[in-house]
Amino acid sequence: MNIYDIVFYLFAAITLASAFVVVTARNIIYSAFSLLFTFFGIAGLYVLLGADFIAVVQLMVYVGGILVLILFGVMLTNKITSVQIKTGTLQVIPAILGTALMAGVLIKIFTGTNWHSQMAQYPTKTTAYALGHILLTDYVLIFELLGILLLIALIGAATIARKEEKAS
Amino acid sequence: MVQVGLTHFLVISAILFSLGIFGIVTRKNAVMVLMGLELILNSANINFVAFSRYGNFGLNGQVVALFVIVLAAAEAAIALAIVLNIYKTFATVNVDEIDKLKE
Numbered sequence: 001m002n003i004y005d006i007v008f009y010l011f012a013a014i015t016l017a018s019a020f021v022v023v024t025a026r027n028i029i030y031s032a033f034s035l036l037f038t039f040f041g042i043a044g045l046y047v048l049l050g051a052d053f054i055a056v057v058q059l060m061v062y063v064g065g066i067l068v069l070i071l072f073g074v075m076l077t078n079k080i081t082s083v084q085i086k087t088g089t090l091q092v093i094p095a096i097l098g099t100a101l102m103a104g105v106l107i108k109i110f111t112g113t114n115w116h117s118q119m120a121q122y123p124t125k126t127t128a129y130a131l132g133h134i135l136l137t138d139y140v141l142i143f144e145l146l147g148i149l150l151l152i153a154l155i156g157a158a159t160i161a162r163k164e165e166k167a168s
Numbered sequence: 169m170v171q172v173g174l175t176h177f178l179v180i181s182a183i184l185f186s187l188g189i190f191g192i193v194t195r196k197n198a199v200m201v202l203m204g205l206e207l208i209l210n211s212a213n214i215n216f217v218a219f220s221r222y223g224n225f226g227l228n229g230q231v232v233a234l235f236v237i238v239l240a241a242a243e244a245a246i247a248l249a250i251v252l253n254i255y256k257t258f259a260t261v262n263v264d265e266i267d268k269l270k271e
Contacts, residue, residue, distance in 0.1 A: 004172060005171070005172045008172045008176065009172075012176070012180050015180065015184065016180065016183055016184070016187075019183075019184055019187045019188075019207055020187060022187070022191065022203055022204075022207065023187050023188070023190050023191035023194070023195070023203075023204065023207075028197055028199065028200060031200060031203060032199075032203070035203055035206065035207075038207065038210070039210070042210050042213070042214060045177065045180065045214060045217075046214075046217055049177065049217045049218055049220075049221040050221055051217045051220070051221070051230050051233070053230070054213075054217060054230050054233050054234065054237075057234060057237055058213075058237065061237050061238075061240075061241055062206070062210075062237070062240075065241055065244075066206065066240065066241055066244045069244050069245060069248055070199060070202060070203060070206075070244065070248070072248070073199045073202070073248040073251055073252070074199050076252055076255070077198075077199060077251060077252065077255040077261045078261075088195075088196040088197075088262065089194045089195060089196065090194060090196060090264060091193070091194065092194050095190055095193045095194045096190070098189075098193075099186045099187075099189050099190040099193075100186070102185075102186050102189065103182055103183055103185075103186035106182035106185065106186070107179050107182050107183075110175055110178035110179055110182055111175055111178075111179065115174050115175070115222070117173065117174045117222040117223065118222070118223070118224040119221070119222060119224070120220065120221055120222070120223065120224045120225070120226065121224075122221075122227075127227060127230065130227055131227055131230060131231065131234070134226070134227050134228070134231055135231060135234075138228075138231075139231055142235060146235060146238050146239075149238075149239075149242055150238065150241070150242055153241075153242035153243075153245050153246055154245070156246055156249070157245040157246050157248070157249040158249075160246070160249040160250060160252075160253055161248075161249035161252050161253065
C-alpha cells in the first residue's frame with residue numbers, strides 16, 4: 001500500500017462521509033457546509049487523477065461560486081429565527097431501498113466490467129497548457145457557445161430574481 | 169489490497185450518484201434538491217476525469233469535465249433565482265407544497 005493509495009482512501013472517505021452528511025443532516029445549514037468538504041474531497045480526487053487544472057477550477061467555481069450561491073439561497077429562503085430551517089423528508093424507506101438497489105447495480109457493473117485501461121500519458125508539469133490548446137482548437141465552438149450561455153444565464157438570473165417594479 | 173485503479177474511482181462516483189439521487193427524492197427543501205443535483209454532476213465529472221486518465225483518450229475527458237462545471241455554475245444561478253421567486257410568491261420552498269403555476 002503506497003502513499004498514492006493512502007491519499008486516495010483519505011480523500012474518498014472525506015468525500016463520501018461528507019456527502020452522506022449532506023443528504024441526511026436535518027439542518028440545511030449543516031448540509032451546505034458539509035457540501036464544502038465534499039467538493040474539497042472531489043478536488044483531491046482530481047489531483048490524484050492527474051487533473052490539476054480541473055481541481056483548481058473545481059475549488060474556485062464550486063467552493064468559491066456555487067457553494068456561496070447555495071448558502072445565499074438558504075439564507076434568503078428560510079426564516080433563520082424560526083425553526084423553519086429544519087427541512088422535512090418524505091418517503092425515506094422507499095428511497096433508501098431504491099437508491100441502494102441502484103448503487104448496487106452500478107457498482108456491480110463498474111467492478112464486473114473488464115475495463116481495457118491504459119494509463120494516459122499526461123504532460124509532466126501541468127495540464128493547463130495542453131488543456132488551453134485543445135480548448136481553443138478542437139473545442140473552440142463549444143467554448144464560445146459556453147461563453148454566450150454564461151452571459152445568458154447571468155442576464156436571466158438577474159432578470160428572474162430582481163424585485164418587480166411597481167407599475168405606476 | 170489491490171492497487172487503486174479505474175474501478176475505485178468509478179465506485180466512488182457510483183456511491184456519490186446514489187447519494188445525490190437519495191437527496192433529491194427525499195428532501196422537501198428546493199435548495200436541498202439543488203445540492204443533490206450538484207452531487208450528481210460531480211459524480212459524472214469524476215467519471216469523465218477518471219476515464220480521461222485511464223482510457224488513453226488524451227485530455228478530452230478533462231475538457232468535457234470543464235464544460236460540465238460551467239453548465240453547473242449556470243444551472244445553479246438560474247435555479248436559485250427561480251427558488252427565490254418561488255419563495256417570494258408562495259413564502260415556502262418546500263417542493264411538495266408548490267403545486268400551482270401562479271398564485
